[in-house]
Structure formats: C-alpha cells, structure tokens
Amino acid sequence: MTSVFIGYLQSSCISCFHSPTHCWNRKKVLYSSPFVSFRRCIPSKSSLSARKQRILATGETVIVFGGSGRLGRRVVGELVKQNYRVAAGGRNLERTKQVIQERIDVAHKSNLLEYFEWKATERTSWFQKWSPDAVKAVVAVIGASGNSLLDITQPYKIDYLGNKQLIDATKAWNPNCPFILITSLGTGKPFTGFPTALLNLYGGILYWKRKSERHLIQSGLPFTIIRPGGLERAQDDFGVNHKVRLYPADTQFSGSVSRLQVAQVIADAISNPDLSRGKIVEVTALYGAKEIPLHDQWKRIPVWVE
Numbered sequence: 001m002t003s004v005f006i007g008y009l010q011s012s013c014i015s016c017f018h019s020p021t022h023c024w025n026r027k028k029v030l031y032s033s034p035f036v037s038f039r040r041c042i043p044s045k046s047s048l049s050a051r052k053q054r055i056l057a058t059g060e061t062v063i064v065f066g067g068s069g070r071l072g073r074r075v076v077g078e079l080v081k082q083n084y085r086v087a088a089g090g091r092n093l094e095r096t097k098q099v100i101q102e103r104i105d106v107a108h109k110s111n112l113l114e115y116f117e118w119k120a121t122e123r124t125s126w127f128q129k130w131s132p133d134a135v136k137a138v139v140a141v142i143g144a145s146g147n148s149l150l151d152i153t154q155p156y157k158i159d160y161l162g163n164k165q166l167i168d169a170t171k172a173w174n175p176n177c178p179f180i181l182i183t184s185l186g187t188g189k190p191f192t193g194f195p196t197a198l199l200n201l202y203g204g205i206l207y208w209k210r211k212s213e214r215h216l217i218q219s220g221l222p223f224t225i226i227r228p229g230g231l232e233r234a235q236d237d238f239g240v241n242h243k244v245r246l247y248p249a250d251t252q253f254s255g256s257v258s259r260l261q262v263a264q265v266i267a268d269a270i271s272n273p274d275l276s277r278g279k280i281v282e283v284t285a286l287y288g289a290k291e292i293p294l295h296d297q298w299k300r301i302p303v304w305v306e
C-alpha cells in the first residue's frame with residue numbers, strides 16, 4: 001500500500017495531483033530523492049492556447065458593421081482566426097454570408113459567425129440582442145462605395161450619418177464599449193493635406209469622415225480610429241514585400257497598404273485595448289522594410305488629444 005502511494009507521489013503533479021495517465025502535460029521535477037520526488041505540470045503551449053481559445057469562443061463577440069465590404073470581410077476573417085465570435089452586418093444578408101464564407105474555413109469556424117442585415121440609413125436596434133458584457137468591441141468599416149460615384153451625397157449619408165448613428169446607438173447601449181472606426185489617410189487635414197485632399201472631390205468624403213471621427217471622440221466611448229492609406233492597388237500578398245507601419249495622426253498623406261494588413265491592425269487593436277485605446281493611427285506599408293511587431297508600433301503612437 002505504502003509503495004503504491006509513494007509510486008503515485010513519484011509521478012503525480014503537486015499542483016493538480018494528476019498522474020501521467022490523467023494529465024498529458026510534461027512534468028517538471030521539483031524535488032527528487034531516492035524515496036520520493038515531487039513534480040509539477042508544465043502546461044504545453046497547445047493546451048494553453050486551447051484554453052484561451054475556449055474562453056474567447058464562449059465569451060466575446062465583436063460586431064462588425066460593413067462586414068460584407070472588401071475590408072470588412074477580411075476583418076471578420078482575422079477576428080475568427082483569433083477565435084472571437086463575430087456578428088457581421090451588411091445590407092444584404094445572403095451576399096454578406098456568401099462573401100464572408102468565401103474567405104473563411106466555415107467548417108471550422110461557422111459556430112463563431114452570425115450575420116445580420118443592416119442599412120446605414122436605418123436606425124439600428126441590433127445591439128439589444130447582446131448583453132453589453134458579452135461584446136468586446138464594435139467595428140465600423142462602412143463607406144460610400146465606388147459604385148455610387150455619381151451620387152455625391154453618399155459620403156455625407158454613409159461616412160458621416162451612418163457612422164454617427166452607429167456611434168450614438170453604441171453609446172446608448174453601452175457607454176463603455178470600445179468602438180473602432182475606419183476612416184482614411186488625410187482625414188485630419190481634409191483640405192490641406194495633399195495628395196489625399198483630392199479625394200474630397202467625391203462629395204467631400206474626407207470632410208465627412210473627419211466629422212464622424214470628431215463625433216466619436218466627443219461621444220466619450222473608448223475609441224480607436226484607423227486611417228488606412230490607399231487600398232485599391234495592394235492585393236493580399238502585398239505584405240510579402242511591404243511591411244506595415246503605424247504612424248501618428250496627421251503625418252501621412254500618401255502610401256498604400258493591403259486590406260488584409262489593415263484587417264490585421266484592426267484585430268490587433270481589439271485584442272490590445274491597453275495599447276490602442278484613445279489613439280488615431282495612420283497605416284501604410286513600406287517596400288523592403290523590416291517587420292516590426294504591431295505591439296511595439298502601438299506603443300509609439302500617442303494618445304489623441306483633441
């Protein structure tokens with residue numbers, strides 16, 4: 001009997017008391033003598049990440065307005081990669097589902113995804129279905145589309161009124177909910193920052209984006225504002241030769257970056273609120289530059305003072 005007990009002590013963990021047959025973690029020997037030894041489990045990296053994944057998968061939802069867009073669907077993809085639950089909104093439910101499912105291995109991730117139909121011109125009551133505690137962040141990645149270039153009221157209606165309505169609805173629902181707003185390089189100097197200021201020829205788009213930024217800042221919601229450079233030329237493989245750079249507000253007026261890279265910055269901002277909260281960041285990618293972890297780059301961006 002005594003020898004069985006000593007044998008169990010020899011091989012079990014002093015922390016969880018699991019013998020090797022019950023616990024697959026490696027064990028570190030803390031003390032060893034000819035009669036007895038004490039060991040402690042060292043959870044493997046994979047079991048730690050599995051635990052983290054379970055916590056995330058059961059708890060935290062990110063709501064993405066504009067999830068059907070070319071940037072939005074990549075944001076959804078990056079978030080589910082990190083095992084967040086994601087609620088993705090677009091104007092047409094079926095199309096939203098389709099464009100997102102084309103990007104994501106739904107077989108593995110479908111339990112993390114839900115979709116909803118939403119139009120910027122309508123008041124939103126979407127928040128009522130979530131408990132404020134269960135939502136990690138709201139992302140607004142909507143924008144007047146290139147398909148509507150002839151209607152110059154679109155930037156006012158979507159980039160300003162649409163975002164304003166989302167900000168107001170979020171604040172009424174949970175004034176502590178982090179809100180991530182996507183605008184554009186040049187938004188801080190809509191009429192004097194060249195060449196980006198030329199974008200204003202389309203319905204004053206940078207002017208309206210700046211109004212929505214101001215509205216968010218003044219709302220008191222915890223915010224992060226992300227201003228990407230030009231997205232049209234860079235494909236998803238842009239990051240192979242071009243490394244992402246984060247800059248403080250009102251310093252960049254040209255440059256490109258891929259939608260995938262911006263989506264990664266957005267997901268990183270959500271996962272690291274202590275580094276990203278209260279900041280306006282401009283994002284481009286540099287050819288031939290070396291990779292710098294986003295974590296280090298966020299640290300160099302000052303908190304915005306209006």
Ligand SMILES: NC(=O)c1ccc[n+]([C@@H]2O[C@H](COP(=O)([O-])OP(=O)(O)OC[C@H]3O[C@@H](n4cnc5c(N)ncnc54)[C@H](OP(=O)(O)O)[C@@H]3O)[C@@H](O)[C@H]2O)c1
Pocket residue numbers: 065066067068069070071072090091092118119120121141142143144145146158162182183184185227228229230231232
């Ligand atoms: N293109 C660039 O070079 C560039 C550069 C810097 C910043 N940005 C900004 O980055 C953001 C995303 O750009 P993107 O290229 O991904 O745009 P996109 O593909 O055109 O996506 C725009 C999103 O906004 C949604 N939207 C448009 N009108 C709406 C309305 N009335 N109600 C609800 N949703 C509406 C679209 O929904 P549907 O799918 O239903 O149409 C779509 O999800 C925009 O704010 C854009 O201005 C773009």
